[in-house]
Amino acid sequence: MAQLKFLSDDEVKGMHNATLRILNEVGYVWTHKPSLEILTGAGCKIKGNRVYFPPELVEDSIKKAGKKVSIRGRGGVTKNLGDGNLYFHNLGGARDIYDAKTGGHRIAQMQDVRDATRLLDALENCHTITPFFTPQDVPGELMSLAMYRHALPFTTKPLQGPGVQFGPETKYAVRMAEVIGDPKEVLTLALSPVSPLTIPDHEAEAVIEIAKAGISFGALPCPTAGATSPMTISGSIAQQNAETLAVVILAQLVNPGLPIVYCGRLAMMEPRTGASVWGGVELALASAGTVQLGHSYGFAVNVYGFSTNAHTIDAQDGFERGLNAAIPALAGADELSGIGEMEAGVMGSYAQMVLDNELAYSVLRLRKGFSADEEALGVDMIARIMDGSRNFLGQKHTMKYLKAGEVQLTKFAERSSWEAWERNGKQGMVDHAIDAAEKILREHEVTPLEPQQEKELDDIMSAAEKELVKKR
Amino acid sequence: MSEELFKEMAQSIIDGDSDISTELAKKSIELNIHPLEAITKGFVVGVTYIGDQFGLGEAFLPELVMAGEAMKSAIAVLEPELLKLGEAREMMGKVVLATVEGDIHEIGKTLVGTMLSASGFEVVDLGVDQSADKIIGKALEINADIIGMSALLTTTMVRQREVIEELDKEGLRPRIKVMVGGAPITQDWVKKIKADGYSEDAIGAVKIAKELVGKE
Incomplete structure (x- = not known):
């Protein structure tokens, strides 16, 4: 199936x-001095507080970079990004949680991290999971680590790490991952x-730690067009590309x-407001x-996705995230990210997670397209039924294509009479x-971690708390 | 004749044209128009208009920024002239602005600073990643009326509470008022940490600041 292209090849080259x-x-x-040394060692120049990358180094790093990314869950399933399939995961890092029944919202707590993970574990189209909420009942310095630690017991699917900002934080995340595998x-x-x-210096340090540990890495620049990047x-996209490649270059120099x-x-x-x-x-x-x-570089690409500014699950929400x-x-x-996302990523919702799982089927159906070969066209069959029923x-042809998914069998969409x-x-x-969502939260069970694993994770969290949380 | 010039001054702000606002400021000096008149009858009229339009959703944030810059340019020409006359603008108050420790986001804060300056506040913007000590230290040094703190991350917004707690410990409130802002800030948070003021945008921030110094 031909892919949708908004840019010509020349325009991609131009970017x-x-x-x-x-x-x-x-x-x-x-x-950050240590990483600057690595960069200048590879030919970068420094002037004042800026570093400049020679084009040859950029091209070389793109070529060298690992293009196959895979992540395995503790249940044994591996997802290989870039294998031609479309995988979905959830929004990571929402502060609030929406109650679709009451239409209200509240600040997310640690229990919501656990529940969200367990709910997503039950959703077929959530192929990998990212720790969902940023619980406000945890010190800021430990938030990312706590999100990961408390998600681990509640899924056997591939679990992505939290967004990190600091070297020491990264080391602890890697130690926690060790508890369930390499x-x-x-x-x-x-x-x-x-x-x-x-x-910032601490992020450059984190990139080095990620690369040293050999962890598959995604740079996530979040420019806002017209404010922190050009209006166009x-x-x-060109600036975002530069922001991504710069840290990819550092990562490749540390770990080709x-x-x-x-x-x-x-x-x-x-x-009109400055909001995103x-x-x-x-x-x-x-x-x-x-x-x-x-794709022009050969990378697997992760973008949004299910995405809305709406505060309620309504027409705006459906329309925006659908497109x-x-x-x-x-x-x-x-x-594609965004399962469960609402309100520009500030809020998440259990009902939305379940709804997005359903919408994902439709997106996958679109992507599948439809066959137009001789058998699908079915002229002989048309002739036959015109002489008969x-x-x-x-017709067997009808059942065959029905079973192969020619018409999507939706679960929640309303299609009956009034x-x-x-x-x-x-x-x-x-x-x-x-x-x-309520049913899943009531009934879905996940194979727990071994008691030894739980203890190891708790020990790592204690060590992290000792080292990272400043006495104030 | 001055009426025409005042209109042009206001328009230069509305259009966000620093070159023209500078030119008009210089022209008013040559014509012996009192700098304070140029400011209050000319340029400030433009600032007020853009602010109101923004509040109505009719003007855009980039226009607000450009208007602020144009105002800054005009003031840069007119303020020295005021001093020469032995006069000064009526200062609304003194404000220390900063993005909290561990946070390096500053676009919103900078815009608030621009709008406060344009509205007659004396603003000291410390920049990003500022510790409680630095913020409070500067406020004491310049005898500030208001401390304004910005945070973009849920992990750093807690620093706003720490600064407020430190101020209360030292008995510096209510002499110094505290305003907070930033994307993750909500009214609930503001209530929780007992800040004195909050606004979702820079124009609202000016209004709040004026209220806090009793000038509205």
Whole structure:
């Protein structure tokens, strides 16, 4: 099936060249001495607080970078990114949680991290899981580690690591991963440089730790077009590309061949307030463009996805996330984030997670397309039924394609008559999702960790608390 | 004749044109128009208009930023002239701004600073990643009326509470008022940490600041 392309090959090349110019002529704000030594050793120049990357180094690092990224869950299932399939995962890092039944919201607690993980474990189209909420009942310095620690017992699916910012934090995350397997196989880590074109010292240190440990790595720049990156989608993708490649280059110098997931998190600025627009369809355009650029380098690409600014599960929510998932999916994305996301990533919801699992089927159905070969066209069969029953219901051809998924069998979408719908209590898609979420949370069980593993994780958290939490 | 010039001054702010606002400021000096008149009857009118339009959702954030820069340029020309006359703008108050420790995001804070300056506050912007000691130290040094703190991350917003607790410990409130802001900040948080003021945007911040110094 032909992939959706918003950019011509020449335009993709033009973006790459723009990136080379940004890295070589504009430079990157970078002051972390140990990593600067590594970069200058490879030919980078420093002037003031900026580092400049020669184009040859950029091209070389892209070539060298590991393109195959895989992550294994403790249940034994491995996901290989870039194998041609589209995988989904959830939003990571929401502060609030939405109650679809009451329409209210509250601050997320640690228990929500556990429950969200267990719920996502039950959803077929959530292929890997990211720790969901940023619990506010945990000291800031431990938040990311606590998210990972308390997600581990509640899924056997591949569990991505939390977003990290610090070297020591990264080391503890790797130690925790060791409890369930080889960190190189069971863990991936992500880190966000600061837009525009800036990396704080502690993040550069974290990149080195990630690379040293051999952990598959995704750089997650989050520029806001018009505020921290150009107003134009293309200029922002080029800047985002520069922000990603700079840290990929460092990672490759520390550990040549380190597997890289190419990610994009570009959003527009809402010009009337300065807020981030995650629901507007520009997100779809940005994601699709990012897919094209990342693929031109040979990387597997991870973008959004299910994405809205809505505070309720309503028409805006459905419309926004539908378009924002379908478009990059059709552009060939390898991974889409956003399961459970609401309110520009500030809020998550159990009902939304279940709903997104359902919507994912539709996105996958779109991506599958439809066959137009001779057998599918079925002219001989048409001839036969015209001489006979004059309908297609009893045909083997009909059942064959039905079973192969030609028409998607939705679970929650309303397709009955008004009377039937009324008889069944006028339940809509959201009602079904709410009920299903409650049922899963009530009933779904996950093989627990061994007591020894739980103890090891607790010991690692204690050690982390001792080292990382400042006495104030 | 001055009426025409005042209109042009206001327009230069609305258009966000620093070159023209500078030019008009210089022209007003040549025409012996009192700098304070140029400011209050000309340029400030433009700032107020853009602020109101922004509040209505009719003007955009980039326009606000450009208006602030144009205002800054005009003030840079007119303020020295005021001093020469032995006069000064009526200062609304003194504000120390900072992004809290561990956080390096500053676009919103910088815009608040620009808008406060444009509205007659004396602003000292410490920049990013500022410890409680630095923030409180500067506030004491310049005898600030307001401390304004910004945080973008859920992991760093807790520093806002620490600064407030330190101020209370030293008995520096209510003499010094505290405003907080940033993307993860909510009214609940503001209540929880007992901050004195909060706004979702820079224009609202100016309003709150004026209320806190009793000038609104």
